[in-house]
Amino acid sequence: MGVIHRPARVHRAHPVLFTCGTALLFLALFCARHVLYDSWTLAALPFKWFTYSDRFLLSAEADGFDLTFANYSKHQVSAAPFEDRVPPVLHHISLGTGAAAHSRWMTVRQDCLDIHPGWEAFLWTDETANTFVRDHYPELKDMWESYPYPIQKIDALRYMVLYHYGGVVLDMDLQCKRALGPLRRFEFVAPEAHPAGFSIGFMMASKRNEFVGNLVANLRRYNRRWIFLPYPTVMFSTGCHYASTIHAFQRDRSTLKILAGTKDNFRMHSLNGPVSTPIFNHLGSSSWHSYDAALIVTLGRSWRLPVILVGGVAVAFFVVRRTKRRNMLLKG
Known part of the structure; x- marks a missing residue:
């Protein structure tokens, strides 16, 4: 007698359950739409960054600018004969038991002050920073004070003071080799980072610059604990990746100049690690990097x-x- 093969049962979802499940899925996607969109913008940076890069990367061909700075005086504090769009203001930030407590960093800062005589200078400490945020950004003060990592407060403050006053924001471990006057003709300048984006350790901008204002305005939106690791949380909420993402999604990036290198030396102005560039000696403290930084860097490389x-x-x-x-x- 032959073996009777019974057809396998096909399990089909009940129409009501299927409809409810689909509705719940769409509801979940709707509620998470901002998180999904923000995550997509952050993930898209390596691909989006180089779109129309010829418009915002500083070059001799497009801007008539000498990237080596060899043709500019070491003591040139103005962009003359061009208009000075960036006001003569220097900002350094030292919160907590930071750089202001170490004589080495204060000496490095003094080198920058000496080579920019007559410029207004701010050293932002806990007391002055708290007062500034309270007076000028009261809607962000609670968030600013609740950042889990001190570097987030420093990064957010960079954008706030740069938007309010304009000028130049410098990390305490950047030693100026020459005056920054030739760059004052541009509305915004920051050095290129690798493999994509720019470094926020050095930025200069006009007062009330629209892009810098967007950096401030989006701080709350991107304020998340990304997978509960310090490095991505900092980079994606206030750090270089965050700022570069906002840059990448601007409608017009032509005035947001990025100081890149030449074909022969494409990392000429990169501030990764202890390096010497045409305008800075970067002593490369990067003390905020935590245990997960090595993993992120390995993934990136x-x-x-x-x-x-x-x-x-x-x-x-x-x-x-x-x-x-x-x-x-x-x-x-």
Whole structure:
């Protein structure tokens, strides 16, 4: 007598359950739309950054600017004969038991003051910073005070003081080798970072600059604990990645100049680690980097590791799904 093969049962979702599940999915997506969009903008930076880069990367061809600074006087504090769009103001920030407590950093700061005689200078400490945020950004004060990492307060303050006063914001570990006058002809300038974006350790901008205002305005929106790790939380909420993302999604980036290198030396103005550029000696403290920084840097340097991780997760998901389906058929 032959074996009778019964057809496998096909499990179909109940129409009501399917409808409810679909509705809940769309509701969840709607509630999380801001998080999803912000996450997408941050993830898209490496691809979005170089769109129309010829319009915002400083160059001799497009801007008539000498990237080596060899043709400018070391003591040139003005952009003359061009208009000075950036006011003569220097900002340094030292919160908590920071750089102001170390004579070495104060000496480095003094070098910048000496080479910019007559410029107004601010050293933002806990007391002056708290008063400034309370008086000029009361709507952001609670968030600013609740940042889990001190560097977030420093980063956010950079944008606030730069928008309010204009001028130049410098990290305490940047030693000026020459005056920044030639760059004052531009509305905004910051050095290029690698592999994408720009560094916020040095920025200069006109007073009430629209882009810098957008950096301030978006602080609350991007204020999240990203996977509960210090490095991505800082970078994505207030740091270089955050600022570069806002830059990348501006409608007109032509006035937001990025100080890049030449074809022969594309990292000429990069401030990664202890380096010497045409305008700075970067002593490279970077003391805020935490235990997870090495992992993030490794992921950024090697595209193979992220691909392997994502591929591994996809294969595991496929195997589990196939196994469950096979078990259901056998039970049927």
